[in-house]
Amino acid sequence: MEEKPVADAAVTKKVSDMTIHIKNILLILLVFAFAEARSQEEPTYKKRVLESTEVDILSSYYSQDGDNAAVSGGIGTEELTDITGTIVVSIPLNDDDVLTIDAGVSAYTSASSSNVDPFDGKGSANAFVASSGASKADNWVNLKGSYTHSSDNRNDVWSASASLASEYDYFSLGFGGSYSKLFNEKNTEASINANVFLDSWTTVYPIELRPFSDGGLGFFRPDEISGNPNYSPQFTELTKKNRNSYSMGFGLSQILHKNVQGLVSIDLVQQQGLLSTPFQRVYFSDVADSFIEDFHLADDIERLPDNRFKIAIGGRLNWYVNEILSLRTYYRYYFDDWGINSHTASVEIPIKLSDKFTVYPSYRFYNQTAADYFAPYETHLSTENFYTSDYDLSKYNAHQYGLGVSYTDIFTQLHISKFGLKSIDLKFYRYDRDTSFGYQIVTAGFNFVMD
Numbered sequence: 001m002e003e004k005p006v007a008d009a010a011v012t013k014k015v016s017d018m019t020i021h022i023k024n025i026l027l028i029l030l031v032f033a034f035a036e037a038r039s040q041e042e043p044t045y046k047k048r049v050l051e052s053t054e055v056d057i058l059s060s061y062y063s064q065d066g067d068n069a070a071v072s073g074g075i076g077t078e079e080l081t082d083i084t085g086t087i088v089v090s091i092p093l094n095d096d097d098v099l100t101i102d103a104g105v106s107a108y109t110s111a112s113s114s115n116v117d118p119f120d121g122k123g124s125a126n127a128f129v130a131s132s133g134a135s136k137a138d139n140w141v142n143l144k145g146s147y148t149h150s151s152d153n154r155n156d157v158w159s160a161s162a163s164l165a166s167e168y169d170y171f172s173l174g175f176g177g178s179y180s181k182l183f184n185e186k187n188t189e190a191s192i193n194a195n196v197f198l199d200s201w202t203t204v205y206p207i208e209l210r211p212f213s214d215g216g217l218g219f220f221r222p223d224e225i226s227g228n229p230n231y232s233p234q235f236t237e238l239t240k241k242n243r244n245s246y247s248m249g250f251g252l253s254q255i256l257h258k259n260v261q262g263l264v265s266i267d268l269v270q271q272q273g274l275l276s277t278p279f280q281r282v283y284f285s286d287v288a289d290s291f292i293e294d295f296h297l298a299d300d301i302e303r304l305p306d307n308r309f310k311i312a313i314g315g316r317l318n319w320y321v322n323e324i325l326s327l328r329t330y331y332r333y334y335f336d337d338w339g340i341n342s343h344t345a346s347v348e349i350p351i352k353l354s355d356k357f358t359v360y361p362s363y364r365f366y367n368q369t370a371a372d373y374f375a376p377y378e379t380h381l382s383t384e385n386f387y388t389s390d391y392d393l394s395k396y397n398a399h400q401y402g403l404g405v406s407y408t409d410i411f412t413q414l415h416i417s418k419f420g421l422k423s424i425d426l427k428f429y430r431y432d433r434d435t436s437f438g439y440q441i442v443t444a445g446f447n448f449v450m451d
Contacts, residue, residue: 048095049150053450055419056088058104058443066391066437069112069127071206073281073296074377074389076127078437079111098148102163106140113138116279117207118295125295140167144174155182169278172199189253199243203278208297209235220292228288233299234382240306243273259320269310276304282387283378302388304373310336314344326350334368340393342368348402356409362402366433370395391435398433412449419448 066078086104093099111130118125125131146161156179163174178193208220208231222229251265281298283289290297314332321327332344346364353359371393373386380387404427412420425445432438 046095046152048092049148049154050090050092050098051449052092054090054422055448055450056086056090057446057448058084058086058088059445060084060441060443062439062441064437064439066435067128068377068389068391068435068437069115070277070280070302070388070390070392071112071115072118072127073283073298074391076115077111077130079130080108080113082106082108096150096152100146100148102142102144102146104142106142107137108140109137113279115295116204119207119292125293127295138168141165155186156180169202169204170199172197174198187255189251191249191251191253193249195245195247197245199245199273201241201243201274201278203238203241205235205237205278205301206281206298208292209233209301224292225297226291228290230288231290231297233297235298235300238274238276238278238301240274243271243275245272246270261316261318263316265312265314267310267312267314269308269312271308271310273306275306275308276302276388277390278302280388280390282380282389284380284382285378286381286383289378299382300387302390303386304388305338305386308336308338310334324352326352338393339370339372340368342366346400356407358406358408360404360406362400362404364400364402365398366400367397368395391437394435396433396435398431400429400431402427402429404428412451415451416448419450421446422449423447 060083062080062082062084064078064080067076068074069076069078084104084106086102088100088102090098090100114131115125115127118127118131120131142163142165144161144163146159148157148159150157159178161174161176163172163176165172165174174195174197176193176195178191180189180191182189222231225231247267247269249265249267251263253261253263255261278301280302282300282302283296284299287299312332312334314330317329319327319329326349328348328350330344330346334340334342334344344364344366346362348360348362350358350360371388373384373388374393375387375389376394377389380389404425406426407424409422412422414421423446425443425447427441427443429441430438431440
């Protein structure tokens with residue numbers, strides 16, 4: 001009986017210890033609950049994807065020339081000038097989402113396009129002389145909207161876009177989307193993108209073929225024709241007026257070293273529908289030539305398959321040499337089921353002259369094999385199923401030389417109304433290929449940030 005008080009004391013001590021443990025657990029739970037409540041009331045700071053609205057104003061002047069116009073069957077002037085203006089507005093909707101609106105207008109004059117109807121101007125019609133008629137100039141307009149969302153940790157980025165473009169002979173509607181994933185402490189990025197373009201053509205034929213499409217005898221008299229006066233082309237109207245393009249791209253970027261980044265990519269494109277250009281002429285070697293004035297009347301228009309599959313595999317390697325010099329290199333191999341294989345290699349060397357000014361000379365080399373359906377002026381046969389004399393589908397080598405200058409002011413000291421000027425980019429490119437074709441282009445870009 002003397003042991004009972006000792007047992008009661010032991011039980012009392014255990015109960016007391018258990019009570020203390022329960023209190024400690026409850027205290028810990030309360031601490032966690034308080035911390036969670038505080039975290040909800042005061043979320044962790046998250047940097048916005050885009051701090052404020054940005055506006056990019058872009059413009060360019062383009063000029064080309066050559067002697068192998070597809071409009072006149074592989075001969076004639078390719079002279080063209082184009083002036084383009086574009087405005088891009090990027091608007092942060094919140095910390096994670098950005099809406100971008102891109103609108104552009106292009107106005108051009110084209111000597112080769114003017115010869116769709118070489119008889120609507122003054123003077124004798126000739127493939128090497130531009131017509132002064134209405135077909136020598138036109139406008140192109142484009143509007144695109146895109147929406148981008150980034151995850152809280154900025155490791156996942158989704159985007160969607162829609163676009164439309166219009167010119168005198170075609171209308172295009174486009175849709176697209178992309179997804180990028182960063183991992184490995186943001187040292188690796190994988191991406192995928194897909195786009196669909198639905199184009200519709202207004203079939204504009206060379207002027208001498210339009211009466212035949214109506215079953216008429218033409219706008220000319222036989223006594224106006226030199227060479228073969230019995231002009232009777234094997235022309236039939238195109239049955240398809242739509243072209244659909246579907247593309248998908250994959251990319252993998254990796255930081256290889258603190259100063260070196262690499263990227264590999266693959267792009268797949270499937271096109272269906274009207275892939276030839278209705279107003280591009282073709283001349284056959286086995287058909288007698290017919291002329292009005294000095295202009296060769298078409299034997300037919302360009303005819304190409306209604307399917308084309310393209311694959312491009314590329315890679316980039318960027319090397320930050322030091323705070324003054326960087327090196328950007330690129331290579332791409334391309335092939336398609338029309339028989340074209342091509343190689344592109346380029347290098348750009350940004351040189352930082354000061355905190356605000358950078359110059360970047362560049363060079364690009366390109367070569368390709370000819371498409372299975374290409375032949376020069378008056379060398380196709382009328383028995384062929386497909387034919388083109390468009391030198392963009394010929395075999396050639398090309399060189400492009402460029403020089404750019406950029407000005408950057410992160411403090412946006414210069415202001416226009418509520419917008420501060422952040423950067424200016426000026427670029428000049430000269431392109432030459434060994435088919436007597438070349439162009440020059442000057443571009444200017446101004447980036448403004450809203451205060």
